Amino acid sequence: MTGNLLTDLYNxxxxxxxxxxxxxxxxxxxxxxxxxxxxxxxxxxxxFIARYAKLSGVIITIANIIxxxxxxAMLSILMLVMGLGTNTVIxxxxxxxxxxxxxxxxxxxTGVDKNITDAGKxxxxxxxxxxxxxxxxxxxxVIIGGLxxxxxxxxxxxxxxxxxxAPTLSDLIIRGTNATDGTVYILAGAIPIAxxxxxxxxxxxxxxxxxxxxxxxxxxxxxxQTVND
Amino acid sequence: MLSIKNLTKIYGxxxxxxxxxxxxxxxxxxxxxxxxSGSGKTTALRMINRMIEPTSGTITINGEDITKKNPVExxxxxxxxxxxxxxxxxxxxxxxxxxxPKLLKWSEEDKDKKARELxxxxxxxxxxxxxxxxxxxxxxxxxxxxxxxxxxxQDIILMDEPFGxxxxxxxxxxxxxxxxxxxxxxxxFIFVTHDMDEAIKLxxxxxxxxxxxxxxxxxxDEILRxxxxxxxxxxxxxxxxxxDRPNMRTVADAMITPVSITVDKSINECIALMREKRxxxxxxxxxxxxxxxxxxxxxxxxxxRKGMDIVxxxxxxxxxxxxxxxxxxxxxxxxxxxxxxxxxxxxxxxLIGLITRSNLVDIVYDTIWGEEPSRELASGxxxx
Numbered sequence: 001m002t003g004n005l006l007t008d009l010y011n012x013x014x015x016x017x018x019x020x021x022x023x024x025x026x027x028x029x030x031x032x033x034x035x036x037x038x039x040x041x042x043x044x045x046x047x048f049i050a051r052y053a054k055l056s057g058v059i060i061t062i063a064n065i066i067x068x069x070x071x072x073a074m075l076s077i078l079m080l081v082m083g084l085g086t087n088t089v090i091x092x093x094x095x096x097x098x099x100x101x102x103x104x105x106x107x108x109x110t111g112v113d114k115n116i117t118d119a120g121k122x123x124x125x126x127x128x129x130x131x132x133x134x135x136x137x138x139x140x141x142v143i144i145g146g147l148x149x150x151x152x153x154x155x156x157x158x159x160x161x162x163x164x165x166a167p168t169l170s171d172l173i174i175r176g177t178n179a180t181d182g183t184v185y186i187l188a189g190a191i192p193i194a195x196x197x198x199x200x201x202x203x204x205x206x207x208x209x210x211x212x213x214x215x216x217x218x219x220x221x222x223x224x225q226t227v228n229d
Numbered sequence: 230m231l232s233i234k235n236l237t238k239i240y241g242x243x244x245x246x247x248x249x250x251x252x253x254x255x256x257x258x259x260x261x262x263x264x265x266s267g268s269g270k271t272t273a274l275r276m277i278n279r280m281i282e283p284t285s286g287t288i289t290i291n292g293e294d295i296t297k298k299n300p301v302e303x304x305x306x307x308x309x310x311x312x313x314x315x316x317x318x319x320x321x322x323x324x325x326x327x328x329x330p331k332l333l334k335w336s337e338e339d340k341d342k343k344a345r346e347l348x349x350x351x352x353x354x355x356x357x358x359x360x361x362x363x364x365x366x367x368x369x370x371x372x373x374x375x376x377x378x379x380x381x382x383q384d385i386i387l388m389d390e391p392f393g394x395x396x397x398x399x400x401x402x403x404x405x406x407x408x409x410x411x412x413x414x415x416x417x418f419i420f421v422t423h424d425m426d427e428a429i430k431l432x433x434x435x436x437x438x439x440x441x442x443x444x445x446x447x448x449x450d451e452i453l454r455x456x457x458x459x460x461x462x463x464x465x466x467x468x469x470x471x472x473d474r475p476n477m478r479t480v481a482d483a484m485i486t487p488v489s490i491t492v493d494k495s496i497n498e499c500i501a502l503m504r505e506k507r508x509x510x511x512x513x514x515x516x517x518x519x520x521x522x523x524x525x526x527x528x529x530x531x532x533x534r535k536g537m538d539i540v541x542x543x544x545x546x547x548x549x550x551x552x553x554x555x556x557x558x559x560x561x562x563x564x565x566x567x568x569x570x571x572x573x574x575x576x577x578x579x580l581i582g583l584i585t586r587s588n589l590v591d592i593v594y595d596t597i598w599g600e601e602p603s604r605e606l607a608s609g610x611x612x613x
Contacts, residue, residue: 119315122280123329123377124305137319 008184027168031154034093042098046105063099071157079164089161097150104146108139141212148204155197169193230256236286238272246272248441259411260419261432269441270421278307308378308386312393314370316362323358329381347376368399388420480554484573484582489514492540513543520580549574
């Protein structure tokens with residue numbers, strides 16, 4: 001039985017490769033676009049609230065409220081205004097991606113050692129130079145962490161987008177649940193979705209670690225200070 | 230060159246961090262601001278490069294009022310070293326050193342040259358330029374912190390407890406280094422500390438602060454001799470007075486006549502002389518009494534077997550001290566660096582004396598208990 005299922009699955013992948021590939025790219029692109037727009041708005045907003053701490057409470061609360069709305073409800077509400085299709089899904093992804101991106105940008109920048117920014121300022125850096133040469137490079141890995149979380153969340157939200165007529169990999173899953181013997185369809189949709197999420201998580205985690213200035217792969221042991229230095 | 234007039238900083242409407250202080254600092258001076266925490270010393274320092282804006286009063290550098298200047302340009306013209314070092318962890322040592330030159334848009338070659346020149350100045354190898362701050366020890370990092378403040382040829386260097394976070398031995402070497410740099414480069418250094426030893430060792434003049442006001446602003450000798458009031462006396466501390474009495478003397482008062490040998494003598498003559506005088510180390514000079522090196526009793530046996538000459542055998546890496554130095558400096562060297570003795574030389578490197586551990590110990594005993602009673606006590610103990 002299981003052997004049978006695997007061959008069926010394999011045959012389905014081979015026979016419908018082009019169709020699957022187009023769903024795969026659509027799914028991925030919707031996630032990426034949504035997160036990209038969220039990054040374009042969210043990163044500057046995060047930087048802004050890191051400077052003006054009074055605003056941080058308001059902005060983060062708003063983003064938090066958006067996050068609490070169930071994804072399906074959000075999609076349906078937006079569908080009423082924007083109609084069916086990909087754009088509505090992208091907007092939903094955008095809204096959900098805002099919180100992790102704003103929050104991580106804010107945390108990354110406020111988490112930079114005050115002594116270091118103070119040193120920069122005292123050497124005659126302008127506020128923009130402190131941001132560009134100190135705060136952003138040091139906060140980069142945390143910001144990437146926000147993008148990673150946003151993207152993984154986005155893959156899941158796009159999957160729901162099938163209900164409002166966007167071409168996503170969960171088209172297959174829905175078809176599978178409606179068919180009498182739909183296991184092959186369900187798996188053919190679910191496996192690539194899981195795969196995208198895992199690959200993105202892995203790749204961005206790697207990037208995050210690469211960009212962390214305090215992480216040094218060659219030197220894991222703390223050094224003792226010698227007398228003669 | 231730097232003149233502070235009626236400088237006041239009030240926080241939150243009423244709390245006076247710095248209260249109406251005035252002082253003049255000459256070019257090339259090494260000034261220490263010292264006081265307990267909350268005395269306003271750091272606030273005063275940070276007002277000089279406008280990291281903190283004064284509530285009232287003026288600061289002028291070479292006659293120019295700094296509040297009229299652009300704060301960013303002002304800070305680029307004043308070096309600043311902080312206790313937490315503050316190297317940028319994502320930049321190499323070279324990028325860290327040449328940060329201000331980069332802000333001032335120097336050319337690549339100039340920056341490169343400056344970085345090489347400066348790293349040599351603090352006795353670190355050039356390979357360090359390509360490393361990251363986390364690969365250096367705390368002491369090495371602060372050396373970079375110090376030269377970073379010199380990179381754009383700043384005339385004034387501000388230092389906020391620059392050695393506070395270092396271990397005592399590293400701190401001591403860095404203090405020597407900074408003092409040497411300051412004398413070599415002739416720049417004005419202003420530093421904040423709460424360590425009286427450090428202030429006395431480094432500063433030309435010490436400004437003692439309390440509750441935002443200047444209690445005394447004078448040379449270390451003057452402060453130790455004539456403390457302005459009980460606060461200063463307490464601040465110097467009873468414990469320190471013992472250490473400070475020898476400070477009044479120069480090494481000339483304490484040194485003994487050293488046993489030395491000229492470099493053209495043979496090993497046999499050298500051994501004979503050392504045996505006769507019962508000493509373990511002999512100093513080697515040329516025919517004009519210029520100090521060249523030393524020979525240790527451990528080396529001489531080996532040299533004798535191999536038939537070496539004095540000139541090949543002697544150690545040349547010798548720590549010496551000038552005749553005008555304060556005795557305290559040699560105490561520090563002997564105690565902390567564990568050197569047995571220090572030759573005293575004049576400006577022409579002519580050997581004139583020797584400070585040994587035992588004659589320093591004599592001075593310490595004499596200072597604490599006076600000369601005679603201690604000896605009676607010792608002989609009394611022998612009889613019993």
